[in-house]
Each structure stands twice: as C-alpha cells, then as structure tokens.
Amino acid sequence: VWPHRLGLVILAGARATFEPIDVEADTSLFLTAGAALSEISSDGLELVVRFTPVHEDGSTGAEQTVLTRHIEGFDAETPWVEIMLPLGSLVYGRGVVALECGPGPLGEPSADWLAIYEMVVGPAAQQSLHRARGHNERRYTADLARFEQRHDASVLDKNSDYAGSPLVAAGRPAFGLAAGPVTTLERQLARAVSVVELGNRALARGLQRNPPDFQQRLGARLAGLRTGSSDVTRKLRVLSLCSGVGRVERALLQGIWPEAVALTLWDRNADVAEVTASRLAAVCEEVTVVEDDVNHLDLQGERYDVILCASGLHHLVELEHVLSTVSDGLEADGEFWSIAEFVGRNGYRMWPGARAVANAFFADLPEAYRVSRVGGGAAELDEKLGDLDQSVQTLEGIRSQEIEGLLQQNFAVQDSQARSCFLWSLLEPAYVSNYDLHAQESIELIERAAALDVKYQLAGGRPGILNGVYRKSH
Numbered sequence: 001v002w003p004h005r006l007g008l009v010i011l012a013g014a015r016a017t018f019e020p021i022d023v024e025a026d027t028s029l030f031l032t033a034g035a036a037l038s039e040i041s042s043d044g045l046e047l048v049v050r051f052t053p054v055h056e057d058g059s060t061g062a063e064q065t066v067l068t069r070h071i072e073g074f075d076a077e078t079p080w081v082e083i084m085l086p087l088g089s090l091v092y093g094r095g096v097v098a099l100e101c102g103p104g105p106l107g108e109p110s111a112d113w114l115a116i117y118e119m120v121v122g123p124a125a126q127q128s129l130h131r132a133r134g135h136n137e138r139r140y141t142a143d144l145a146r147f148e149q150r151h152d153a154s155v156l157d158k159n160s161d162y163a164g165s166p167l168v169a170a171g172r173p174a175f176g177l178a179a180g181p182v183t184t185l186e187r188q189l190a191r192a193v194s195v196v197e198l199g200n201r202a203l204a205r206g207l208q209r210n211p212p213d214f215q216q217r218l219g220a221r222l223a224g225l226r227t228g229s230s231d232v233t234r235k236l237r238v239l240s241l242c243s244g245v246g247r248v249e250r251a252l253l254q255g256i257w258p259e260a261v262a263l264t265l266w267d268r269n270a271d272v273a274e275v276t277a278s279r280l281a282a283v284c285e286e287v288t289v290v291e292d293d294v295n296h297l298d299l300q301g302e303r304y305d306v307i308l309c310a311s312g313l314h315h316l317v318e319l320e321h322v323l324s325t326v327s328d329g330l331e332a333d334g335e336f337w338s339i340a341e342f343v344g345r346n347g348y349r350m351w352p353g354a355r356a357v358a359n360a361f362f363a364d365l366p367e368a369y370r371v372s373r374v375g376g377g378a379a380e381l382d383e384k385l386g387d388l389d390q391s392v393q394t395l396e397g398i399r400s401q402e403i404e405g406l407l408q409q410n411f412a413v414q415d416s417q418a419r420s421c422f423l424w425s426l427l428e429p430a431y432v433s434n435y436d437l438h439a440q441e442s443i444e445l446i447e448r449a450a451a452l453d454v455k456y457q458l459a460g461g462r463p464g465i466l467n468g469v470y471r472k473s474h
C-alpha cells in the first residue's frame, strides 16, 4: 500500500490554470498524475493539457490541446503515471498551461478525481534537477525520520560502533579489502567483520576487481608530506561531506598520527555534530564540524587535499553545483573519494531486471532469511523485496542514477569499482540480522547471492554501489 502523497486534485469538469510561461524549442512539461481515489467511474477519467497563447499586448490566441491521456483508475502496482511532453515541439512562445479532468469516454464523472503529484516546466536537460527540488523541506523531514527508523539509537551513542549502514561494514569500511585474493571460506571469514563485508568480498572476488584502497591512499599522501624521518611539513587537509557520525573517517584515520590531518566534517543533521567531534578526538587532533546543507556548498576559497563523501551523494539534489564546487576546492593534485555510494535506480530501488533475479532468489530462501525488522518494529515475513520509490517522500536516492555520469563529467576517474546490482537489497538493515557470520548456511547463501549478482553484472546489469577516486579534469 502506498503512503499518502501530496497532490493537486482536479475533479471531473474542473480545470487548473497556471501563471504564463515562455515555451522555447527545448521546453518540456513533466507531469506525474493518477487517480486520487482507488474507486473511480468505470470508464476512467481523462487528463487533458491545454495551452493558450498570450500575445505581447495581453490578448490571447486560440486554445490548443497538447495532450489527452486516459487514466483507468488506481492500481497499487502503478498508482501514477509519469508523462514527459516535449512542449516546445507542440507550441511556441508565451502562454498559459491548463490541466483539466475529463469524465472518460462514456461521460460518467462520478468519483473522477484526478491527482497531479508533480508538474515541472523547463528545459528538458534540467528536468530531473528541477523535479528533485520539489517538496524539499517535506522530503528532508521525512529523510531524517527514515534515517532514525532504519538505524537504531546506537548511531548517536558516543561509545558505540555505529554499524547501521547497509553499505559499509561494521567497524571497518567496506573498502578495507585485504590485498590479494581470498581463497578459502575460513580465511575470508576470519577477516570479515560483518555480513555486509562478507558479501562485498564475494563480489570483489567474482568481479576480479577490488575497490580503491582508501586507507592505503591516505597513508601514501601522508608519507608525501613528511620530510626526513618524522617531521610533517604541513597537515593533510581532508573534508568529508555528509559525514554522519564520522564512522568512515574514524576507520580511515585509525593508526595514523592524530596530528597529521586537519579534518572538516560537514553534515546537515545537528544531532550528529557533537557526537562526531567527540568520537574522532582520539584519532585526529584537529576536527572542525560544519552543520550545514551540502546542497549549498560554499568552500569560501578553501582548498583540500582530499574531499570525500561516504554514502551521501544519493541524498543530494544539487549534484551539479556540489561536484563542481568540490572540483574547485581540490588542490591541483587533490582527490575526491566517493565511498560506498548508492548509484542505483532513483528512489533506492533495483532496476526491474535485477529485481526479478533478486526476487527469485529471495523466494527460495528459508523463511528465517525473509524476516524483516525495521527500527525495532515487529518482525514480518516478506514475500518479495521492497520496491517503494523512496524519493517520492524522502531524499533517499533522489538523483542516485545520475551520480556516476555526473562524476565522470566533472572529474577524471583515477580508480573505481561499481558493484552490487541487488545484493545490497538482500542485505538491507531490515534483513541483515537474519544472517549469522558463524553459520555455514548463512555464508553459503551470501556466496550464492553474490555469485548470482556478479553473473548478472557481467552480463550487462547495472551496479548500484560505487567506490571511486577522482581528480580535477582540468
């Protein structure tokens, strides 16, 4: 069942008109529309889009119908349709757009309520950005609530090791792969500290490609700042965006001299700032916490050796601005590290093909592995993996499917590994506690799922998790 969604409701026979707009050749109109009620008249309803030209002297021209779309009714699988209309190829110049609800082909209007959930007019190339900007405060509030629901209170506990992220292993970042291939299950198990890491290792082995070794890169950069045996010429300047409680940063800095790095952590969530600073004190002497929205990132001319973002880009709307600001904020030889980033389908979803393979695997799992537990709520037995578009209500995966392309546009790729077409979904926080690292059955299931995932990816499937190292492209 879908959660409630905010919409403009137009009843049969009514129309909504908007402020005049200027239509140019590349202007498109994007609409998300559906039936607002689960039961509408048996002949469905009609969404009609009309355009009335407005001349310079204020007079209006003949109204044109630019779209008529029949909507059968409300279906829980597809409760709305998305329509991209190339308006610039249909009409031109200044005019007024009107949306109308028609009663359907038999003229039966009862309960014909049309819901308009989204309407975006602008250059086609910017539609996804403008679309993502909608409902920002509502989405952010829901994002925070979802974060709290998915991760228990240990996230904000100064003394605990936050292990809640689905993308990064407990206590050690997912990128902390041992060098060289792991040949036996026992050796692999001895090194793995979490179920998620076990899965990550199996993926890397199958893909025959390790993610970048961020710890090693940090060590090499610090070594480059040393003169003689111990003196440090200057501190390495590191900025982390969407840093949460600094878990990844703490793992990275462990074992490195606390005075070697000047670390700036940037997160919008006021609750994490204080916790973060105290948790990092042991591994870094100079920690600055900035409590602000990364979407409006302004580095005020500061330069960094490393800027990193772990599992944060998929919450951002202003990706173009953020990535170009990051590029400008890097030293000439500086690097941007994208760590354990979700780059899959918008809304934190699997692509349909991957979902079909994952669901077939899931359906065959013993019941104990299909139990979901969300944020201390009651355990439920699932038939299928979830497919809700989280970006409808929250910022989760708001533009995730564009991240990889935008990284490539803004930077020169140094090293990257993209993996996990669906394993990330099978090992979601809701399911991960069903697996026991010390049980042969659990290990074998993870191995099998990972092998299936690798096979799917190697046959052209699109992966969902990215670890990459980038440099300025100019």
Ligand SMILES: C[S@@+](CC[C@H](N)C(=O)[O-])C[C@H]1O[C@@H](n2cnc3c(N)ncnc32)[C@H](O)[C@@H]1O
Pocket: 165, 168, 241, 242, 243, 244, 245, 246, 247, 248, 266, 267, 268, 269, 272, 292, 293, 294, 295, 309, 310, 311, 312, 315, 316
């Ligand atoms: C999935 S968590 C990742 C946290 C941490 N990097 C880690 O890997 O454990 C996403 C983090 O991004 C932060 N965040 C989301 N949107 C943000 C924004 N617009 N500006 C700054 N921080 C944001 C959230 O508060 C949260 O701490």
